[in-house]
Amino acid sequence: MILGGNGPIQLIVPVVKGRGPKILIKDLKISYDTDWQRNHWRTIFSAFSSSPFFEYYEDDIHPFFETKHLFLLDFNMKIHESICELLEIENIAVLTDDFEQVPLGTMNFRESISPKIKTQADNQFQSIKYTQVFSDKLGFVPNLSILDLLFNEGPNSNSVLAGSISK
Numbered sequence: 001m002i003l004g005g006n007g008p009i010q011l012i013v014p015v016v017k018g019r020g021p022k023i024l025i026k027d028l029k030i031s032y033d034t035d036w037q038r039n040h041w042r043t044i045f046s047a048f049s050s051s052p053f054f055e056y057y058e059d060d061i062h063p064f065f066e067t068k069h070l071f072l073l074d075f076n077m078k079i080h081e082s083i084c085e086l087l088e089i090e091n092i093a094v095l096t097d098d099f100e101q102v103p104l105g106t107m108n109f110r111e112s113i114s115p116k117i118k119t120q121a122d123n124q125f126q127s128i129k130y131t132q133v134f135s136d137k138l139g140f141v142p143n144l145s146i147l148d149l150l151f152n153e154g155p156n157s158n159s160v161l162a163g164s165i166s167k
Contacts, residue, residue, distance in 0.1 A: 002145050003134055004047045011040045011145070015072055026095075028072045041065035044147065051133050053154035060086060061147065083146055087158050128163045130156075 001008050014036055016029040041062065048054045060082060069075035077093070084091035127142035130153050135141075149157045 001143070002044065002047050002148055003132055003138065003141050004043065005134055005137070007138060008141060008144070009043060009047070011043060013072060013075065026071065026073050030069055030072050030075060032068060037065040037068075048133060048147065048151040051151040054151045056154060057086060057150055083150070086150060087146075087161070089158060124166045125164055126166060128160060130160050 001010055003009070014031040014034065016031045044061070044065075064075070064079055064082075069078070077095075080093055081091055129140045130149065132138075132140060132144075132148060132152055146157075149160060153160050
C-alpha cells in the first residue's frame with residue numbers, strides 16, 4: 001500500500017492460479033500475463049518522484065520492477081533483503097521447511113500482511129508521524145509500504161521505525 005494523490009493505492013503482485021489442493025507458499029508462481037511491473041513502477045514513480053529521497057534509492061528499488069522472478073517467495077525475500085540493507089538493519093528472517101507452531105517469545109507475522117485479511121491494530125507498533133508527499137492534502141496515513149518511509153525519510157527511516165515500537 002502506497003499513498004497517491006487521491007489516497008492509498010494497493011500494489012498487488014498477481015500469482016498464477018493452480019488447480020487442486022492449496023499451493024505451498026514456496027511454490028506460488030508470479031503471473032506475468034499483465035505488465036504489472038511497469039504499472040507498479042509508474043505508480044511508485046508518480047507517488048514518490050517528488051519525495052526527498054526518491055532519487056537516492058531509485059536505483060536500488062527499480063530493478064525489482066524489471067527483473068522477472070519465477071516464485072513469489074523468492075521475489076519477496078530479495079526485496080526483504082534489500083530493504084534491510086538500505087535500512088542498515090540485520091536481516092534475521094528464517095524460513096521453515098514445514099508449518100511450525102509459534103515458539104514462545106517469538107513474534108508471529110504470518111497473517112499480518114494480506115490484502116484479504118484485515119487484522120487488528122498492533123498494540124506494540126504505533127507509527128509516529130513523518131512528512132509524506134501528499135500529507136498536506138490527505139494528512140498523515142500510517143501503515144503504508146516501507147517505500148513510503150524510505151523515500152520520505154531516507155537515512156532517518158530506521159529511527160522512525162524504532163520510535164514507533166512500544167516497549
